[in-house]
Amino acid sequence: MPLLDRxxxxxxxxxxxxxxxxxxxxxxxxxxxxxxxxxxxxxxxQVIGVLIPxxxxxxxxxxxxxxxALVAIAFPAYADGRGFSLARQIRRAGFAGEIRASGPLVAxxxxxxxxxxxxxxxxxxxxxxxxxxxxxxHARDAFSHTYxxxxxxxxxxxxxxxxxxxxxxPAAGR
Amino acid sequence: MYRYDEFDExxxxxxxxxFTDQVARRLDxxxxxxxFKPLRLKNGVYLQLHAYMLRIAIPYGTLNSRQLRQLALIxxxxxxxxxxxxxxxxxxFNWPKLRDVPEIxxxxxxxxxxxIQTSGNCIRNVTADHFAGVARDEIEDPRPTAELIRQWSxxxxxxxxxxxxxxxxxxxxxxxxxxxxxxxxxLRLRRHPDTHETCYEISxxxxxxxxxxxxxxxxxxxxxxxxxxxxxAIMRVYNLEGRRDNKYKARVKIxxxxxxxxxxxxxxxxxxxxxxxxxxxxDPEEVARIAxxxxxxxxxxxxxxxxxxxxxKASNPAFARWVEVNTxxxxxxxxxxxxxxxxxxxxxxxxxxxxxxxxxxxxxxRYSFDELRVTHAQNLVLPHVRQRDLYVIWxxxxxxxxxxxxxxxxxxxxxxxxxxxxxxxxxxSIPIAQAIQSRFADEARQREIGPLGIKISGCINACGHHHxxxxxxxxxxxxxxxxxxxxxxxxxxxxxAIGEILGPGLAAxxxxxxxxxxxxxxxxxxxEGESFIDNVRRIGLAPxxxxxxxxxxxxx
Amino acid sequence: MSAAxxxxxxxxxxxxxxxxxxxxxxxxxxxxxxxxxxRDPAAALVAADDAAAARLEGFAAAALAGxxxxxxxxxxxxxxxxxxxxxxxxxxxxxxxxxxxPDLGKQAGDGIASAPKG
Numbered sequence: 026m027p028l029l030d031r032x033x034x035x036x037x038x039x040x041x042x043x044x045x046x047x048x049x050x051x052x053x054x055x056x057x058x059x060x061x062x063x064x065x066x067x068x069x070x071q072v073i074g075v076l077i078p079x080x081x082x083x084x085x086x087x088x089x090x091x092x093x094a095l096v097a098i099a100f101p102a103y104a105d106g107r108g109f110s111l112a113r114q115i116r117r118a119g120f121a122g123e124i125r126a127s128g129p130l131v132a133x134x135x136x137x138x139x140x141x142x143x144x145x146x147x148x149x150x151x152x153x154x155x156x157x158x159x160x161x162x163h164a165r166d167a168f169s170h171t172y173x174x175x176x177x178x179x180x181x182x183x184x185x186x187x188x189x190x191x192x193x194x195p196a197a198g199r
Numbered sequence: 200m201y202r203y204d205e206f207d208e209x210x211x212x213x214x215x216x217x218f219t220d221q222v223a224r225r226l227d228x229x230x231x232x233x234x235f236k237p238l239r240l241k242n243g244v245y246l247q248l249h250a251y252m253l254r255i256a257i258p259y260g261t262l263n264s265r266q267l268r269q270l271a272l273i274x275x276x277x278x279x280x281x282x283x284x285x286x287x288x289x290x291x292f293n294w295p296k297l298r299d300v301p302e303i304x305x306x307x308x309x310x311x312x313x314x315i316q317t318s319g320n321c322i323r324n325v326t327a328d329h330f331a332g333v334a335r336d337e338i339e340d341p342r343p344t345a346e347l348i349r350q351w352s353x354x355x356x357x358x359x360x361x362x363x364x365x366x367x368x369x370x371x372x373x374x375x376x377x378x379x380x381x382x383x384x385x386l387r388l389r390r391h392p393d394t395h396e397t398c399y400e401i402s403x404x405x406x407x408x409x410x411x412x413x414x415x416x417x418x419x420x421x422x423x424x425x426x427x428x429x430x431x432a433i434m435r436v437y438n439l440e441g442r443r444d445n446k447y448k449a450r451v452k453i454x455x456x457x458x459x460x461x462x463x464x465x466x467x468x469x470x471x472x473x474x475x476x477x478x479x480x481x482d483p484e485e486v487a488r489i490a491x492x493x494x495x496x497x498x499x500x501x502x503x504x505x506x507x508x509x510x511x512k513a514s515n516p517a518f519a520r521w522v523e524v525n526t527x528x529x530x531x532x533x534x535x536x537x538x539x540x541x542x543x544x545x546x547x548x549x550x551x552x553x554x555x556x557x558x559x560x561x562x563x564x565r566y567s568f569d570e571l572r573v574t575h576a577q578n579l580v581l582p583h584v585r586q587r588d589l590y591v592i593w594x595x596x597x598x599x600x601x602x603x604x605x606x607x608x609x610x611x612x613x614x615x616x617x618x619x620x621x622x623x624x625x626x627x628s629i630p631i632a633q634a635i636q637s638r639f640a641d642e643a644r645q646r647e648i649g650p651l652g653i654k655i656s657g658c659i660n661a662c663g664h665h666h667x668x669x670x671x672x673x674x675x676x677x678x679x680x681x682x683x684x685x686x687x688x689x690x691x692x693x694x695x696a697i698g699e700i701l702g703p704g705l706a707a708x709x710x711x712x713x714x715x716x717x718x719x720x721x722x723x724x725x726x727e728g729e730s731f732i733d734n735v736r737r738i739g740l741a742p743x744x745x746x747x748x749x750x751x752x753x754x755x
Numbered sequence: 756m757s758a759a760x761x762x763x764x765x766x767x768x769x770x771x772x773x774x775x776x777x778x779x780x781x782x783x784x785x786x787x788x789x790x791x792x793x794r795d796p797a798a799a800l801v802a803a804d805d806a807a808a809a810r811l812e813g814f815a816a817a818a819l820a821g822x823x824x825x826x827x828x829x830x831x832x833x834x835x836x837x838x839x840x841x842x843x844x845x846x847x848x849x850x851x852x853x854x855x856x857p858d859l860g861k862q863a864g865d866g867i868a869s870a871p872k873g
Binding site for chain 2: 772774775776777778779819822825826843844845848849852853854855856859860861
């Protein structure tokens with residue numbers, strides 16, 4: 026499936042494994058249901074990633090995070106925004122691996138996904154066919170500044186910019 | 200009122216460009232209708248029965264004359280010369296073309312307005328007390344809070360794809376004029392009993408619609424500086440745990456109901472405890488920057504009683520009655536808050552023509568420090584009127600057909616557009632409102648009845664707020680004809696209550712009789728000075744139900 | 756739309772909203788017998804049998820796919836003086852306009868002077 030990162034089309038180093046049998050796939054992406062089993066079978070050089078339904082509670086996932094290099098969160102429909110909060114929770118826990126949104130997202134969600142902590146978007150073929158990467162990159166930049174603090178928009182947060190402007194010109198009248 | 204800085208200005212312009220691009224991608228097939236629909240809803244573009252509808256945000260109901268004139272212009276140039284003010288303080292145009300919406304958005308951006316998030320499964324327009332800044336019982340003006348929340352919720356990366364719509368309201372007075380208990384989040388500014396600092400009481404899980412519920416208090420005293428972090432905690436719990444399997448069970452009120460207010464509060468507080476406030480909240484300087492825009496205007500020093508006004512009242516009884524009914528006491532001596540009724544007989548409740556908008560804009564500019572408000576009752580307010588100017592204002596309103604003296608009375612009906620316009624509706628509401636207005640046209644009789652809030656919804660979505668009407672009317676369909684269910688005892692104030700059904704649905708032509716009988720019970724049973732809703736609370740529903748059955752029998 | 760799905764009772768007309776303008780439009784037959792869209796409810800083509808209804812459904816699918824219209828569906832009608840009138844009051848309102856504003860909508864002739872569009 027087509028994969029995007031913040032700069033456009035990306036190569037996917039991950040291979041989906043059918044079940045828990047990950048053999049010696051270097052980067053094995055397994056389903057949530059077989060994660061524990063797969064981790065038991067992990068070889069020293071292997072990295073493991075998990076594809077989770079967006080209904081999984083963060084508390085269930087937390088203990089696995091130190092052993093994962095990728096968390097892919099399924100988006101059953103683009104209007105189902107649970108993944109944005111899940112990604113946020115995963116980043117807050119200090120996860121430094123790749124977080125991927127997997128599903129029929131639309132380009133207009135790209136900036137939100139990146140802000141919430143996603144690194145990549147994996148699209149179904151049909152979605153990707155209708156939405157060329159140029160649309161994603163254009164949509165990514167729709168807003169030059171955003172209002173919400175703490176969402177990975179370094180230098181582009183409006184409240185922070187206002188504060189910086191106040192600090193730079195404290196004597197200026199309103 | 201708030202004025203955009205360069206960031207706010209750039210943001211709305213970028214939103215216009217974004218929507219224009221979204222329309223282009225819809226037309227060239229990059230986006231399917233299923234993908235485009237939520238995007239257009241997030242820009243207030245509905246598809247209704249006859250045409251598209253555009254819902255323009257009027258943040259916490261505050262406008263200036265320049266903005267209102269621009270709305271009048273848009274109504275003439277791109278619509279059919281009128282707009283409809285809604286129960287969430289917004290304005291709707293009923294006939295825009297999608298192809299024109301980008302241009303309309305540009306005109307709105309020219310006057311610091313937009314249609315951002317006036318629909319869709321996201322945080323909607325934040326509403327507030329329409330007497331903010333002027334009411335005598337006010338503890339603190341709720342609008343700086345509302346403006347802060349407006350900015351924080353705009354294009355929120357995490358909370359733009361919620362299970363369902365999300366409505367926030369803020370009040371800063373003892374009385375609740377913002378219906379906060381029927382909102383997903385209701386905020387009330389209050390004083391902390393120990394420190395006497397203002398802080399927030401936070402309620403969650405109010406909402407009308409198919410399963411009406413009153414909001415539950417989750418936090419009694421939230422320090423002001425923690426506002427955004429606490430809201431983030433609530434939204435995260437809802438975004439993750441709100442139901443997504445059933446559209447009619449997807450509001451946060453259902454989640455609160457299903458897990459219980461105590462458990463919901465526990466989850467919110469647990470999430471809040473994990474948040475780093477300083478990295479999320481607005482700093483005190485930003486809060487102060489916003490608040491400064493809502494500083495009181497330069498009021499004149501006036502006597503509490505205006506001789507000019509008293510003389511005009513004495514010589515003109517119609518004017519005197521209008522003053523008595525449509526004005527509200529003001530914090531500042533010599534001033535008054537004037538409500539302009541958009542409920543004259545013969546017009547759809549809440550509608551105003553472009554000419555009328557211009558008339559009000561002129562009055563606001565000249566007589567109200569260039570400020571006006573929209574109320575959730577679909578009326579307009581001039582918040583800072585000198586008592587001595589009331590007479591000349593009344594005359595000019597009369598010329599514009601806006602001098603109806605019925606604010607809060609039986610003909611001041613709240614009504615959604617209903618099946619005459621709305622694709623979601625099951626029945627018409629406007630003709631019902633007009634029939635009731637006609638039946639109760641006599642002004643003396645209206646004043647004799649006193650305060651009585653009738654609210655009409657054309658479907659179960661309850662945009663007319665019928666659940667919290669003293670008398671509520673819900674339009675449904677029964678066997679291929681429109682059928683109206685009457686409820687009684689609802690209350691939209693701090694004494695929030697959901698009305699109870701009186702009996703089976705009525706045909707349209709039976710509704711005015713039913714209202715007459717209900718009013719008749721009240722008039723016969725009331726004690727001295729007792730209002731309709733107080734009477735209902737005192738004597739209960741039984742006498743009204745009996746009278747209602749009478750109507751059903753008479754009609755059969 | 757599949758013919759196997761439960762269809763509204765016949766006779767029926769096809770209506771939709773024009774994507775760019777939002778107006779309610781109806782499938783009609785143009786001079787050559789091909790299907791086209793019109794804003795005039797009196798000109799709506801009435802499908803009296805399954806084959807005609809299927810033809811309307813195919814027309815709708817193409818127009819939806821071609822981003823011309825949205826929300827296209829068949830509506831069952833009664834014939835009154837030869838004109839198709841939707842049986843359900845909601846759909847009747849779509850052919851008329853707001854009942855409190857006889858000066859607006861199709862009842863006032865809005866959009867009906869336009870020629871049928873292909």
